[in-house]
Amino acid sequence: MNAAGMLTWLTRAALATAALAVAVMMAIGAIDATLLFFGHPVHGALELAELLMVIVVFLAMPDAEAGNKHIRIDLVSSRLPTILRVPAAVFASLLTLLFFAAMAWQSWLLFLESWQIREYTSGLAKLPVYPAKGLFALSLTAVSIVAVANLLSTLSGRHRPLAAPKHEL
Amino acid sequence: MDPSTLCAVAVVALLFLLAVGVPVGVAMGCVGLVGMVAVGGAPLALTQLQTLPFNLAAEYAFAVVPLFILMGSLAMEGGLARDLYDAAEKWLRHVKGGLYHTTIIASTAFGAASGSTVVNATVFTRLALPEMLRHGYSKQLSSACICCVGTLAAMIPPSVVMVIYSMITEQSLGRLMIAGIVPGLLSGVLYLVATTAILKRRPDLAPEPGEKLPLRERVAGLSGVWIVVGLFVALMGGIYFGIFSPSSAGAIGSAVTLIVVVVRRRLSRAGFIEALRSTASITAVLFTVIIGGLLLSRMLVSTGAINELVSAVQQVSSSPWLVLAITVALLGLMGCLVDSTSMLIVTLPFLFPLAQAAGIDPIWYGILVIQLVELSAITPPIGLNLFATVSAAEGRIQFEDVCKGIIPYLMVSVFILGLLIVFPGLSLWLPNQMYGK
Numbered sequence: 001m002n003a004a005g006m007l008t009w010l011t012r013a014a015l016a017t018a019a020l021a022v023a024v025m026m027a028i029g030a031i032d033a034t035l036l037f038f039g040h041p042v043h044g045a046l047e048l049a050e051l052l053m054v055i056v057v058f059l060a061m062p063d064a065e066a067g068n069k070h071i072r073i074d075l076v077s078s079r080l081p082t083i084l085r086v087p088a089a090v091f092a093s094l095l096t097l098l099f100f101a102a103m104a105w106q107s108w109l110l111f112l113e114s115w116q117i118r119e120y121t122s123g124l125a126k127l128p129v130y131p132a133k134g135l136f137a138l139s140l141t142a143v144s145i146v147a148v149a150n151l152l153s154t155l156s157g158r159h160r161p162l163a164a165p166k167h168e169l
Numbered sequence: 170m171d172p173s174t175l176c177a178v179a180v181v182a183l184l185f186l187l188a189v190g191v192p193v194g195v196a197m198g199c200v201g202l203v204g205m206v207a208v209g210g211a212p213l214a215l216t217q218l219q220t221l222p223f224n225l226a227a228e229y230a231f232a233v234v235p236l237f238i239l240m241g242s243l244a245m246e247g248g249l250a251r252d253l254y255d256a257a258e259k260w261l262r263h264v265k266g267g268l269y270h271t272t273i274i275a276s277t278a279f280g281a282a283s284g285s286t287v288v289n290a291t292v293f294t295r296l297a298l299p300e301m302l303r304h305g306y307s308k309q310l311s312s313a314c315i316c317c318v319g320t321l322a323a324m325i326p327p328s329v330v331m332v333i334y335s336m337i338t339e340q341s342l343g344r345l346m347i348a349g350i351v352p353g354l355l356s357g358v359l360y361l362v363a364t365t366a367i368l369k370r371r372p373d374l375a376p377e378p379g380e381k382l383p384l385r386e387r388v389a390g391l392s393g394v395w396i397v398v399g400l401f402v403a404l405m406g407g408i409y410f411g412i413f414s415p416s417s418a419g420a421i422g423s424a425v426t427l428i429v430v431v432v433r434r435r436l437s438r439a440g441f442i443e444a445l446r447s448t449a450s451i452t453a454v455l456f457t458v459i460i461g462g463l464l465l466s467r468m469l470v471s472t473g474a475i476n477e478l479v480s481a482v483q484q485v486s487s488s489p490w491l492v493l494a495i496t497v498a499l500l501g502l503m504g505c506l507v508d509s510t511s512m513l514i515v516t517l518p519f520l521f522p523l524a525q526a527a528g529i530d531p532i533w534y535g536i537l538v539i540q541l542v543e544l545s546a547i548t549p550p551i552g553l554n555l556f557a558t559v560s561a562a563e564g565r566i567q568f569e570d571v572c573k574g575i576i577p578y579l580m581v582s583v584f585i586l587g588l589l590i591v592f593p594g595l596s597l598w599l600p601n602q603m604y605g606k
Contacts, residue, residue: 015446015449015450016446018449018452018453019442019445019446019448019449020445021449022235022239022445022448022449022452023445025232025235025236025420026236026239026420026423026424026427027420027424028420029232029236029416029417029419029420029421029424030420030421030423030424030425032417032420033413033417033418033420033421034421036413036417037412037413046229049229049232049416050227050228050229050232051227052232053226053227053228053229053231053232053235054223054226054227056226056235056449056452056453057226057452057453057456058222058226058453059449060449060450060452060453061453061457063450063453064450064453064454064457067450069450069454070192070193070194070195070454070457070458071192071193071194071454071457071458071508071510071511072187072190072191072192072193073187073188073190073193073507073508073511074190075188075507075551076187076188076189076190077188077189077190080189088189088190089190091189091191092189092190092191092192095186095191095195095196095199096191096192096195098199099195099198099199099202100195102202102218103218103222106215106218106219107219107222107223109219110219110220110223132227133223136222136223136226
């Protein structure tokens, strides 16, 4: 498998994990709300949902970046003269890379701090937080790697930012 | 650099980045971070970058976002919109313009399962438009009707736009959801009235009505409707009476929808996986925008630019009407050019503090903002629902068709906005009954 193939596999696996986390969040949330109605809530359901949310949000991000799904306003950029479109696309890709790389760098610091103190949730149920922070850092690193690949594709002229996806709201 | 200069530079930089095609979340995040470096040095920016994204995602209240998106996806995959449409069509077959009315009622009801205006417009374009055109309904009015009524998914809870408003402004999502019920239903009724009025003036826009079905057949058609109505009543009732939080309502709503569509054998394994994948994907995209928006917002607060802006506006006048006029003008203008999510996240950090300083009820203000979002979704040239309708129509209509047909519905939407401004009770009566003033 070449580097591009591995990256595609990685983003798909991360998205599949995020999708699984959505299903678990739904199941735990529904069971907890039902049992709460009868006075027997599931201990740790809230804390688990919080950690699952991190997995949903950040493990789906590499796929969003790879698929160019982020919301853009293409009102002006789509009307730029051809000579300006490539520099604009390169600039947009570079800035995206810098933003996610900075976030990834800080996320590793957050993880290391959490790992060193073996951070646990502060609620009734004690769940370890550092694995979620580790996944958070790994995901943002993967987003940054995808952003590098996007930048290289843009520089080589194979890739153009797409219009805003039409499925959000 | 003084706060107002910094604020002006930030706005110009943001507009430039958006214009060259930088993703909205990235553009806002970068401007926010650079602004923080300028004001408080790198440590302030890095601290925010380190803590904000994780803490935002790991907030239980925001679990409502994927769960309500999932509920809408499952309802769409499971054909619940088709059930609503078929039932309404049976009851309205004998009415002039029955398919317009059917679409309005079914789409309003589907808003109770779907939180997305684009999903509603897409689903009903695929479902209703071919039928309407086949029966000789006007191409322009049919597409515009579907497009416009789809926006009610923003007002009728659960609504993703409401979740975004509550995240940015830190207002109670439960209260906001309850506040949207009366305006949402009222809008549906007004669209029905407007369509009847249009057909009175232009009877050629719809064919002659069909024969009235026997009562037994019409009642039998309601069998597929109970799940959406029942879910809406149960979820909103649960939130209203404090039985469960909006996030729990989202979990129960998606689980019950899943059980129903599986029992009815409407959902394949691939459909379920696709619903989960698209939910995760949309959530990631939304949170990227929200993270960027909050970085921008914190920069504006930390520079003192917001306080200066509020003082400047209050020096002109402290009247809430001025703030409402600014809101309507700004969102009305931006709505023609920018998509709803970006518009909300870019403008609320500026507008909401102004509204608070003018003493405007934050829930009422939220409902007005959501009505403006609805308007923006159908205002040419950039209206997300206009695009969704045209692309889902698969060549049956052109962009010009829906733009021409939308004009009367735009006027109704503006009229509804006027009603909501003049009569705050329409938005506040129900939540005030629930929580007190």
